[in-house]
Each structure stands twice: as structure tokens, then as C-alpha cells.
Amino acid sequence: MGEQGFLCTGISKKFGGLGGDFLYSVIVIEELSQISEAGLAAPLHSDIIVPYINTYATEAQKQKYLPGCVSGDIITAVAMTEPDAGSDLASMTTTAVIEGDEIVLNGSKTFISNGIHSDLIIVAARDPLVENPHQAISLYLVESETPGFQKGRQLNKMGLKSQDTSELFFNNCRIPKTNQLGEKGSGFIMLMEKLQQERLVCAVMGIAAAEKILKSTMTLIQGKNTAGTFHIKSQVVQFALVEMATEVKIGRTFINKLIADHMEGQNVVIETSMAKYWTTDLARKTAETSLNLLGETGTLEKCPVVKDFRDVRVMSIFAGTNEIMKGIIAKCMGL
Ligand SMILES: Cc1cc2nc3c(=O)[nH]c(=O)nc-3n(C[C@H](O)[C@H](O)[C@H](O)COP(=O)(O)OP(=O)(O)OC[C@H]3O[C@@H](n4cnc5c(N)ncnc54)[C@H](O)[C@@H]3O)c2cc1C
Structure with missing residues (x-):
């Protein structure tokens, strides 16, 4: 690539x-x-x-x-999540302590995409002396060959099998002070500032997956018309496909608007949070309906939608779970 x-x-x-x-x-x-x-x-x-x-x-x-x-040549990963800190990042315990010209990292991260393949990891860690988590967290650039840094298990996920997700360990991992990213203590602010694009990327992935699943379903259903196999002439099947196509179209229209707004530099954090949860839920729903329509074909590993079904399942979890998205929107609505 x-x-x-x-x-x-x-x-x-x-x-x-x-x-x-x-x-x-x-x-x-x-x-x-x-x-x-x-x-x-x-x-x-x-x-x-x-x-x-x-x-x-x-x-x-x-x-x-x-x-x-x-x-x-450099594959990156971002390491925020810890065994006891998922949605609630403020509770992360990985520490970063300055010692002379170095920063010493200690702790562990988990569920890190590209963890195994990574050459450079942006690590979020806290200053143990600062109590307020929103001022304690900073971001650091850690090269994978750094002594004290170790890659752990590659996690065996239900989907996204070709993408590695792994544990990372920091055991007196010393990096030069110059590898701090941005201002010390501004980790949370940096993460917040980049959320809009992160969620929009997930939303684009969600709607693109739903579109692809719809297309595959149509091809599979139209490709087989022997009696008793796929009842494309059945109103039940037709209406299910019509509903899928309508929702996908609505999602695409919303996403295209958000892409344009984002490119114009508008603040669409609320809308991208809405889009992240809605399109990734839509992708899951579309995959579920598709497999149902495909009947026994939809239970076979060779059916392309089966892979999509597994891959889209995790989309509602990463980049902030869909419940967290709804919590953000509720807050922004003054609820
Ligand atoms: C495939 C995959 C790739 C990932 N890649 C990365 C990565 O590259 N880097 C990284 O740092 N992390 C990564 N993650 C971790 C991901 O960000 C976390 O899984 C996510 O933040 C949720 O944390 P958790 O799994 O601990 O769930 P928890 O936070 O324990 O949540 C469990 C359930 O409770 C709900 N919940 C939690 N808090 C609230 C709340 N306040 N209000 C309402 N509901 C709530 C959640 O929505 C969820 O349904 C990845 C995860 C997956 C599955």
C-alpha cells in the first residue's frame, strides 16, 4: 500500500x-x-x-x-486501553516518570490494533504525581525495539482475523525525553481534538460495510433462482431488501454531508458520534438480515457475508463504544 x-x-x-x-x-x-x-x-x-x-x-x-x-516501513499503533481501563480511560494506570533525559514507562496495554506489526506506538500514560487524570495523561512515542517494551499475545478475535490486536507490556521501558508527543499533561486534550476524524473514519467504515453487504446479498440472491432456494419474488424478501437499501441510502447521505462538513473544518463532533453509533449498528443489522435472507447459504464459511458479519461486530466496540457515543450526545443535548 x-x-x-x-x-x-x-x-x-x-x-x-x-x-x-x-x-x-x-x-x-x-x-x-x-x-x-x-x-x-x-x-x-x-x-x-x-x-x-x-x-x-x-x-x-x-x-x-x-x-x-x-x-x-513504519506501522503505527495507539495504545490507550488497559486490562482495567476501557471506556473509562481516566482510570489507566500505566505510568510515565521523568528521570534525567529519559522517561520511564511501566504498565500494560491490551486490545491494541496493529500491536504485533507495530514499529512505532503512541502510548498514553499518566504522571503518578498528578491526581487529576485529565491533567496527568501524556502521549509518548515508543519505538518497538526499545528495551523494556514487549509485545504480548495476539488476541484471537471473532472477526477482523487478518488484523492483529494484541497486548503490549512496558517494564522500565526508557525512551528519550524528546519522544514525548505534544505538551506534557495534554494527552486528554489531544485525544479529544482528534475524536471527530476518528469517529468519522469509523462511520465511513460502517456505511461502506453496510453498502458492501447489501451488494453481496443482492448478488447472492439474484444469482440463484431455483425453486425453493432464494425467493426473490417473495414480497417478504423484497421488502427486507428495500428496507436495507433505504437505510443504507439514508446513512450514505448523512455520511457524505459529514465528510463535506469535516473537510470545511466545521465542528461536527456530535454528528460524528451519532454517525459512528448509527452506521456501525446499521452494518451489524444489515449483516444479520442478510444472513437470515440467505438461509442455509448464510451459514457457510464460504459465504462472503459470514466474514462481514464477524468483522462488523467489533465496530460498535472500538473507537469508543456505541453506548459511550450516546452518552456524549446526551451530554451535548443538555440531558
Ligand atoms: C478489535 C478491537 C480493536 C481495538 N483497538 C484498540 C487500539 O488500537 N487502541 C486502544 O487503545 N484500544 C483499542 N481497543 C479497545 C477499545 O477501545 C475498548 O474495547 C473500548 O474502549 C471499550 O472498552 P472495554 O472493552 O473495556 O469495555 P467497557 O468499557 O468495560 O464496557 C463494557 C460495556 O459497558 C458499556 N459502558 C461502559 N461505560 C459506559 C458508560 N459510561 N455509559 C454507558 N455504557 C457504558 C460499554 O458500552 C460496553 O457495552 C480495541 C478493541 C477492539 C475490540
């Missing part, structure tokens, strides 16, 4: 990128969805993690890391 120019399309030409706008990213995300390609978690690398480096890194950090991120 790096060789073909499909990674980090938004990074400036100065660092080897295309200098493209967010629409380039959307095209890559959608094309990957069309072929059910989930390996490498490319949208996470290109459009969620690397933008942190692009926005908050020093010039020296950018020069060191961005060209590799664009070429694919």
Missing part, C-alpha cells in the same frame, strides 16, 4: 505523502471495505494515528517518523 501511495494520503509531499484532503482517505477506506480487507488496520494507521504525529509532533519527530509511516 505504501509503494502504491495508499497510506497516509493526507501527509504533505515534504514527508513523502500525497498532500491529499480527507476525500483521498475516504476513497481508500471505502475501496478497502469493498474487498473486505481489514488487515493492517490501514485507516487506523493513516487517518487516526499518524494525524497525531502530523499535528502534535516537533519538526524533528516529523522528519524522523512521517516518511516511514507514508512508505509503510
Whole structure:
């Protein structure tokens, strides 16, 4: 993907990128969805993690890391989640302590996408001396060869099998002070600032998956018309497909508007939270309905929707669960 120019399309030409706008990213995300390609978690690398480096890194950090991120020689991961800190990131316990010119990291992370393949990890860790979690957390750049850093198990997920998700351990892992990303104590602020694009990327993935599932279902159903197999002439089947197509169209219209608003620099945090939960739920619902319509065909591993069914299941969990999205929206509605 790096060789073909499909990674980090938004990074400036100065660092080897295309200098493209967010629409380039959307095209890559959608094309990957069309072929059910989930390996490498490319949208996470290109459009969620690397933008942190692009926005908050020093010039020296950018020069060191961005060209590799664009070429694919550096695969990135972002490590926030811990065994006892999922939705509630404020309760993370991984510590970062300054010792002379170094920062010493201790703790563990889990469910980290690209964890096994990663060469560079953005790690969220807290200063144990600062009580307020919103001021205690900072972001650090950890290279995978750093002594004290260890990759753990690759987790055996129900879906996204070609994408690694793993544990990471930090045991007196010493990084140079210059590997702090952004201001000390501003980890939460940086995470918040990047949420809009993160959720929009997930929403694009959600609607693209729903579109792909609808297309596959139509092909499978129209491709077989022997009596007793798929009853395409049955009103029940037709109406189910019509409802799927209508919801997918509504979702696509909403997403296209959000993409345009995001590209214009508008604040659409609430709308992207709505879109993240709604489109990923839609993808799940579409997959479920599809398998039901496909009957016994939908129980076979060779049926393409079976893979999609498993892959879309986890979308409502990562990047902030769908319940967390609803909580944010409720707060913004003054509830
Ligand atoms: C495939 C995959 C990839 C991932 N990749 C990464 C990654 O690259 N980096 C990373 O840091 N993390 C990653 N994660 C972790 C992911 O961000 C967490 O799983 C997520 O934040 C939820 O945390 P949890 O699983 O501990 O669930 P919990 O927070 O324990 O939540 C369990 C349930 O309770 C609900 N819940 C929790 N709090 C509230 C609340 N306040 N209000 C209402 N409902 C609530 C949740 O919605 C959920 O249904 C990944 C997870 C998966 C599955």
C-alpha cells in the first residue's frame, strides 16, 4: 500500500505523502471495505494515528517518523486501553516518570490494533504525581525495539482475523525525553481534538460495510433462482431488501454531508458520534438480515457475508463504544 501511495494520503509531499484532503482517505477506506480487507488496520494507521504525529509532533519527530509511516516501513499503533481501563480511560494506570533525559514507562496495554506489526506506538500514560487524570495523561512515542517494551499475545478475535490486536507490556521501558508527543499533561486534550476524524473514519467504515453487504446479498440472491432456494419474488424478501437499501441510502447521505462538513473544518463532533453509533449498528443489522435472507447459504464459511458479519461486530466496540457515543450526545443535548 505504501509503494502504491495508499497510506497516509493526507501527509504533505515534504514527508513523502500525497498532500491529499480527507476525500483521498475516504476513497481508500471505502475501496478497502469493498474487498473486505481489514488487515493492517490501514485507516487506523493513516487517518487516526499518524494525524497525531502530523499535528502534535516537533519538526524533528516529523522528519524522523512521517516518511516511514507514508512508505509503510513504519506501522503505527495507539495504545490507550488497559486490562482495567476501557471506556473509562481516566482510570489507566500505566505510568510515565521523568528521570534525567529519559522517561520511564511501566504498565500494560491490551486490545491494541496493529500491536504485533507495530514499529512505532503512541502510548498514553499518566504522571503518578498528578491526581487529576485529565491533567496527568501524556502521549509518548515508543519505538518497538526499545528495551523494556514487549509485545504480548495476539488476541484471537471473532472477526477482523487478518488484523492483529494484541497486548503490549512496558517494564522500565526508557525512551528519550524528546519522544514525548505534544505538551506534557495534554494527552486528554489531544485525544479529544482528534475524536471527530476518528469517529468519522469509523462511520465511513460502517456505511461502506453496510453498502458492501447489501451488494453481496443482492448478488447472492439474484444469482440463484431455483425453486425453493432464494425467493426473490417473495414480497417478504423484497421488502427486507428495500428496507436495507433505504437505510443504507439514508446513512450514505448523512455520511457524505459529514465528510463535506469535516473537510470545511466545521465542528461536527456530535454528528460524528451519532454517525459512528448509527452506521456501525446499521452494518451489524444489515449483516444479520442478510444472513437470515440467505438461509442455509448464510451459514457457510464460504459465504462472503459470514466474514462481514464477524468483522462488523467489533465496530460498535472500538473507537469508543456505541453506548459511550450516546452518552456524549446526551451530554451535548443538555440531558
Ligand atoms: C478489535 C478491537 C480493536 C481495538 N483497538 C484498540 C487500539 O488500537 N487502541 C486502544 O487503545 N484500544 C483499542 N481497543 C479497545 C477499545 O477501545 C475498548 O474495547 C473500548 O474502549 C471499550 O472498552 P472495554 O472493552 O473495556 O469495555 P467497557 O468499557 O468495560 O464496557 C463494557 C460495556 O459497558 C458499556 N459502558 C461502559 N461505560 C459506559 C458508560 N459510561 N455509559 C454507558 N455504557 C457504558 C460499554 O458500552 C460496553 O457495552 C480495541 C478493541 C477492539 C475490540
